[in-house]
């Protein structure tokens with residue numbers, strides 16, 4: 001679909017688009033001929049783009065989407081599913097989408113799934129792990145694993161259950177039904193539903209609101225939402241962010257400066273908060 005926004009390409013890829021506009025990075029799966037099913041290469045490219053978006057200090061929000069208006073993503077490309085995973089050009093079978101899921105949860109910037117059309121199977125899990133989802137009226141959601149001989153017992157099951165509740169998550173996986181955008185809104189699976197032609201402008205408007213907020217507060221909130229669910233890894237992220245904040249303080253700098261100046265640190269002037 002034609003975009004109203006003046007996106008510039010950040011890097012050329014074969015199976016995705018990676019674009020930038022006004023503080024927003026957009027990663028789009030570009031395989032509309034297969035409803036944006038992903039291969040190991042698609043995932044490797046998305047992973048690299050996600051890392052570049054993380055490292056880019058001009059980027060404050062990230063959109064994940066699919067090209068063509070008919071699909072966000074239809075999951076793993078079944079034509080390259082081999083013995084033990086999805087087989088890439090190097091002939092090695094992989095399930096590297098699981099690493100991408102972790103990356104989406106870890107990147108300390110909000111990631112918004114912009115869903116038009118199908119979000120199915122591993123494609124459904126990708127929108128689930130994003131921080132928020134904005135859906136077009138034509139969006140359709142569901143899992144297919146038990147139909148095609150697969151399942152995602154990680155975030156695809158446990159985090160989905162946190163989002164929609166245990167009963168609904170089990171229904172989604174055990175029946176493999178498809179749900180329209182209004183169903184998804186009702187069960188808390190998406191944040192907002194808009195007409196397809198307003199999908200991108202609404203998503204951009206949400207990103208622009210986010211960009212006006214304190215980036216450190218957003219970072220801490222994302223880590224806080226994840227911490228309990230992600231166990232030790234979640235605590236590690238939150239603790240790392242606390243260290244980042246501490247490094248910004250004069251108190252922490254006194255320790256470093258004293259070491260470099262070969263003197264004893266003087267922490268006496270720093271408050272001992274109740």
Ligand code: S0N
Pocket residue numbers: 033034035037074075076077078079095097098118120121122123144145148149150151152153
């Ligand atoms: C999305 C559906 C329902 C759309 O139906 P519709 O509109 O009738 O279109 P189609 O004619 O079916 O599709 C158009 C063309 O696109 C191809 N295509 C669609 N989806 C895929 C796909 N996933 N892989 C390869 N090709 C796909 C069609 O073949 C068609 O092409 P042509 O025109 O040439 O025939 C419908 O398309 C559908 O049901 N698609 C399949 C959905 C699905 O089952 N996806 C895979 C589910 N599994 C995963 O995603 C696993 C992901 C994973 O990596 C994983 C992660 C954790 C743990 C385990 C796994 C694991 O793999 O096991």
